[in-house]
Amino acid sequence: MTATTTATTTPPQTHDVAGRDRILREAAQLFLDRGYAETSMRTIAGAADVRPASIYHHFSSKDTLLAEILSIGMDAVTHAFAEAAAVAATSPRARLEAHVAAHLHALFAHHAFTAAHVTVFPFAPVSVRRAAVAERDQYESQWTALLLEVAPHMTSEATRVVRLALFGAMNSTVHWFDAAEGSVDDLAEAIVQTLWDGLGATP
Amino acid sequence: MTATTTATTTPPQTHDVAGRDRILREAAQLFLDRGYAETSMRTIAGAADVRPASIYHHFSSKDTLLAEILSIGMDAVTHAFAEAAAVAATSPRARLEAHVAAHLHALFAHHAFTAAHVTVFPFAPVSVRRAAVAERDQYESQWTALLLEVAPHMTSEATRVVRLALFGAMNSTVHWFDAAEGSVDDLAEAIVQTLWDGLGATP
């Protein structure tokens, strides 16, 4: 709690990770929990155990800080998608489930960057949103291609609705799923079970 | 645009609706578009064509204003659900579709109260959230009963996941569906088509 750095070793790090990364992590978590405008730079500084002015040594503004958090979050889901695409799938359904699981894992991974992307993006300043839109569009186009591949009988409009509804369903999990209590793989399996077989299927 | 009330008739109303309702409507729309903390009382006042102090004649605080907006939004979906339940359905699937359509119609109805509920709730002040939770829980329990009725083979845990994922899918439409361009009924039909039959069904 004190501001004096009483570290015995030469590299001054408080918890485990250095200042800049700690600011990023804490800010992402706070943006996720409380929202962007609701979180002040002083609150972020307090959580990262630095003084408010120190944040500006690493980030030129609050908007820049948010933009980097959103970018990191998009990188996480993009890489997760690429990794899921790299493994051979035994069936279209298994392929879909692998990607849903990858998206959800990215959502609940150690850092809250992706989840912050979900909750904060709609209210982010226009300049920040514009910068993030390109990455989002690219990610969404990958999903469109995936859906067309596993369900080629769908019209392009139906694909669009399914993709956006699936995104809504997956991303809403940050509000109600606790990764500490349940298995993300089980969650992905449950979602794909309904999405693939439908509620009307009588087992 | 001017503040002077140059109405010829006795009741002083600027557009069509009186001061209190206009404040509610404009605030709901602004909260929906920009978020709660991002919208100032001065902005609301400007949109409703009153002075900031006048808002406090109708609402004791910004939180109270939000709480009433959320309450109106919940009433809208609750009534929509009850109306959908009142009509006789020819099949479980038709019953489900009627309720999905009712929820979406409430989401895109003339006022933005329900949609504001979707986007603003996670970041609302704790006191406001607590007040709204009771209504939400009741509405969600109605959906749980509905899902158990139309798909009785599901476990209670599967029902929970399906309900929350469906809510996520439906509520996300406020971010990507434009009711002025497409039919809400068609949207409901497309969602239920996928939800009921599944992607794996080959027509």
Added chain:
DNA sequence: TAGACAGCCTAACGATCGTTCGGTAGTCTA
């Protein structure tokens, strides 16, 4: 060893925030 630089600090800036005070019209009731 001198200088550059990263990292972080204290203190304060102007702007904006939610909110309140005291007042002024206009309308309705007794």
Added chain:
DNA sequence: TAGACTACCGAACGATCGTTAGGCTGTCTA
């Protein structure tokens, strides 16, 4: 007509906001 009440306003309050200026350390490099 006196009084109460509703609706609204201008002006200001203290608090908090994002941000900046300037200074202090310690480490690395020439």
